[in-house]
Amino acid sequence: xxxxxxxxxxxxxxxxxxxxxxxxxxxxxxxxxxxxxxxxxxxxxxxxxxxxxxxxxxxxxxxxxxxxxxxxxxxxxxxxxxxxxxxxxxxxxxxxxxxxxxxxxxxxxxxxxxxxxxxxxx
Amino acid sequence: xxxxxxxxxxxxxxxxxxxxxxxxxxxxxxxxxxxxxxxxxxxxxxxxxxxxxxxxxxxxxxxxxxxxxxxxxxxxxxxxxxxxxxxxxxxxxxxxxxxxxxxxxxxxxxxxxxxxxxxxxxxxxxxxxxxxxxxxxxxxxxxxxxxxxxxxxxxxxxxxxxxxxxxxxxxxxxxx
Numbered sequence: 411x412x413x414x415x416x417x418x419x420x421x422x423x424x425x426x427x428x429x430x431x432x433x434x435x436x437x438x439x440x441x442x443x444x445x446x447x448x449x450x451x452x453x454x455x456x457x458x459x460x461x462x463x464x465x466x467x468x469x470x471x472x473x474x475x476x477x478x479x480x481x482x483x484x485x486x487x488x489x490x491x492x493x494x495x496x497x498x499x500x501x502x503x504x505x506x507x508x509x510x511x512x513x514x515x516x517x518x519x520x521x522x523x524x525x526x527x528x529x530x531x532x
Numbered sequence: 533x534x535x536x537x538x539x540x541x542x543x544x545x546x547x548x549x550x551x552x553x554x555x556x557x558x559x560x561x562x563x564x565x566x567x568x569x570x571x572x573x574x575x576x577x578x579x580x581x582x583x584x585x586x587x588x589x590x591x592x593x594x595x596x597x598x599x600x601x602x603x604x605x606x607x608x609x610x611x612x613x614x615x616x617x618x619x620x621x622x623x624x625x626x627x628x629x630x631x632x633x634x635x636x637x638x639x640x641x642x643x644x645x646x647x648x649x650x651x652x653x654x655x656x657x658x659x660x661x662x663x664x665x666x667x668x669x670x671x672x673x674x675x676x677x678x679x680x681x682x683x684x685x686x687x688x689x690x691x692x693x694x695x696x697x698x699x700x701x702x703x704x705x706x707x708x
């Protein structure tokens with residue numbers, strides 16, 4: 411019986427120490443931001459999904475920056491400055507990504523024209 | 533006849549699959565984007581592995597020497613592979629080699645240095661990996677060459693190889 415009591419006590423203590431690591435409010439934001447970041451070590455995964463040392467550190471860093479009062483944008487900007495745009499899943503619109511953003515739009519318009527011709531002209 | 537043909541085809545298919553999978557076993561394919569150097573200057577302070585005193589990184593950079601940062605850990609196998617090159621770089625009088633112990637147990641770090649030698653002038657502790665992220669690192673091992681403005685101008689991801697070592701040595705000679 412005594413052992414069970416100690417065991418329960420230990421469990422409670424451990425639980426508290428775990429929840430202290432990230433405050434509830436920050437945890438939601440850390441999750442949100444880390445879902446938008448690519449883990450650069452296991453590149454098929456997001457930082458949120460990955461358990462690599464790199465991803466764990468990034469999550470810690472996001473939490474630390476949030477606690478310091480940094481905004482989400484500031485955190486993304488910091489990471490983009492460190493690792494380049496590749497770390498975010500949302501590539502910005504510039505000369506290099508022009509085709510990436512443009513091709514779907516061009517195909518959409520081209521397809522629309524084809525359908526239009528088929529239906530209304532012939 | 534047909535059965536034999538299918539069998540041979542299957543055999544060829546499996547051998548090719550085996551060769552492809554086997555050859556890629558040892559290939560590390562991590563895509564590294566073009567941007568590999570930082571525009572911002574490196575700024576951090578951390579505890580020293582041996583003295584346990586908080587040290588400002590800037591105070592370690594010396595203008596007359598080529599400053600190199602090496603991120604390593606005792607639990608990392610490739611770090612062992614590159615260690616002989618680091619030992620040689622540490623012997624060079626014109627090189628100031630600073631180590632960052634990445635997410636490592638202090639005892640294990642010291643044991644590693646005892647076993648393989650200590651090429652570093654200083655070793656700073658990065659307990660949770662945040663310093664390495666501030667530098668722009670992915671993991672271990674990584675080596676950075678810093679210029680006098682405390683900016684990174686060369687970065688090696690993964691263990692140093694012979695050709696990297698020679699490149700660093702020629703940079704060190706150019707510097708002097």
